[in-house]
Amino acid sequence: xxxxxxxxxxxxxxxxxxxxxxxxxxxxxxxAENPVQRPGAAEAAAKLRLLAExxxxxxxxxxxxxxxxxxxxxxxxVVHGAExxxxxxxxxxxxxLYGAGMPSLGQAQNETVIRAPFVVEQPVxxxxxxxxxxxxxxxxxxxxxxxxxxxxxxxxxxxxxFVGLSGGKGSSKTAESWSASSRSxxxxxxxxxxxxxxTYNPRDKSAxxxxxxxxxxxxxxxxxxQVLPGIEGGSCASVTWDAGQASSGVAKNQxxxxxxxxxxxxxxxxxxxxxxxxxxxRANVSAEFKDSRAFEEWLNRIDSETLKAISDRExxxxxxxxxxxRSIELRVPSRVVNQSVLPxxxxxxxxxxxxxxxxxxxxxxxxxxxxxxxxxxxxxxxxSFSDGCSxxxxxxxxxxxxxxxxxxxxxxxxxxIGNFTNLSxxxxxxxxx
Numbered sequence: 001x002x003x004x005x006x007x008x009x010x011x012x013x014x015x016x017x018x019x020x021x022x023x024x025x026x027x028x029x030x031x032a033e034n035p036v037q038r039p040g041a042a043e044a045a046a047k048l049r050l051l052a053e054x055x056x057x058x059x060x061x062x063x064x065x066x067x068x069x070x071x072x073x074x075x076x077x078v079v080h081g082a083e084x085x086x087x088x089x090x091x092x093x094x095x096x097l098y099g100a101g102m103p104s105l106g107q108a109q110n111e112t113v114i115r116a117p118f119v120v121e122q123p124v125x126x127x128x129x130x131x132x133x134x135x136x137x138x139x140x141x142x143x144x145x146x147x148x149x150x151x152x153x154x155x156x157x158x159x160x161x162f163v164g165l166s167g168g169k170g171s172s173k174t175a176e177s178w179s180a181s182s183r184s185x186x187x188x189x190x191x192x193x194x195x196x197x198x199t200y201n202p203r204d205k206s207a208x209x210x211x212x213x214x215x216x217x218x219x220x221x222x223x224x225x226q227v228l229p230g231i232e233g234g235s236c237a238s239v240t241w242d243a244g245q246a247s248s249g250v251a252k253n254q255x256x257x258x259x260x261x262x263x264x265x266x267x268x269x270x271x272x273x274x275x276x277x278x279x280x281x282r283a284n285v286s287a288e289f290k291d292s293r294a295f296e297e298w299l300n301r302i303d304s305e306t307l308k309a310i311s312d313r314e315x316x317x318x319x320x321x322x323x324x325x326r327s328i329e330l331r332v333p334s335r336v337v338n339q340s341v342l343p344x345x346x347x348x349x350x351x352x353x354x355x356x357x358x359x360x361x362x363x364x365x366x367x368x369x370x371x372x373x374x375x376x377x378x379x380x381x382x383x384s385f386s387d388g389c390s391x392x393x394x395x396x397x398x399x400x401x402x403x404x405x406x407x408x409x410x411x412x413x414x415x416x417i418g419n420f421t422n423l424s425x426x427x428x429x430x431x432x433x
Contacts, residue, residue, distance in 0.1 A: 026039075180200075182195065182299040182303040190218075190322045191418070192322050194211065197210045200289055208284055210280055211226065216419050217276065217419055219274050221378045224322065240285075242283065249270070259316065259319060318348075321375045328349065328415075328417055330344060335430075335431055341364055361373055384415065389411030412428075
């Protein structure tokens with residue numbers, strides 16, 4: 001398949017132009033000087049086998065045979081002699097032939113030697129004898145249809161055997177588990193975030209739910225309401241809770257205590273979430289879903305029904321503060337006398353509105369923080385008041401007392417309580433006595 005290196009080509013091996021382009025491309029890669037371009041042994045063998053199968057039916061190319069290795073050096077010079085006047089006789093030398101007619105010139109100093117010209121010998125191509133092999137009789141087992149029928153029978157036997165073994169163990173159907181999660185919802189004003197993930201097993205008709213509660217800059221500690229609605233409008237599902245270390249216990253929501261009257265609702269009491277942290281509460285639910293889409297829709301209903309319950313404006317209650325508290329207001333009098341204590345009332349705002357009868361705290365403050373304040377800000381370091389009128393008021397180091405220092409016509413008090421930041425009172429004036 002390759003010709004001899006030519007001196008003019010720098011010794012590079014040349015591929016015969018009579019070889020098909022597909023074969024020549026493979027040979028060029030195999031004979032490449034750069035080892036990176038050369039294929040590996042396995043790759044080259046595989047390509048040559050494919051080419052051999054593709055050109056098996058083609059005529060065999062003639063094979064060239066080198067007759068001799070003549071040297072090629074220069075263009076030969078041919079010296080033509082004078083045509084003899086007399087025919088030469090075999091065995092007669094030149095002197096005898098021309099004898100008397102040739103002058104005597106003596107012995108030549110530099111004799112001219114006449115050699116036969118170099119002839120570049122070309123390779124002679126001798127085609128190989130093509131021997132047609134008789135195709136062996138094709139066995140019936142080599143036919144694709146026969147093998148397909150055999151494999152199909154084996155698969156069918158395996159499936160029947162598997163079903164038979166499964167039926168012997170009392171289970172006639174198998175189904176894989178379904179996994180889904182609820183839609184991501186925005187965090188509540190307190191910083192509480194909720195995410196629900198679940199896995200359903202159709203074989204035993206049970207769902208494993210994971211409730212993931214997260215916080216932001218402030219830790220949270222308190223009761224959490226969780227609604228698990230009935231499946232497709234049916235009765236409440238049977239639930240077994242596994243609160244772990246995240247909660248002090250789980251019980252059904254008592255509307256007589258919380259004033260939140262929602263069917264299929266649960267009270268996850270004493271849930272403690274560290275600042276910027278996540279805790280999980282798990283539950284096992286016995287229910288039946290027709291497909292994974294129905295299971296995912298039920299998870300979304302858990303989230304939406306719970307949000308609806310904690311946002312009900314008809315409910316007037318202080319229960320579930322880390323879920324139901326919407327805002328905080330700072331209430332101060334419109335005027336205060338110079339060098340006197342500024343009274344401050346911190347009022348919670350629920351879905352039903354502000355609750356002045358049950359404030360979060362009152363300044364000057366005595367005693368510990370209320371349970372509502374400790375729910376939304378267990379860390380006292382995140383409860384602070386500050387002057388909003390260029391030094392006209394003074395807040396004590398323990399954040400218990402605010403004092404008016406100097407006269408001004410317009411002043412404000414700023415505060416932060418847990419995740420409720422940028423709180424500000426209405427304008428008030430500091431006057432003289």
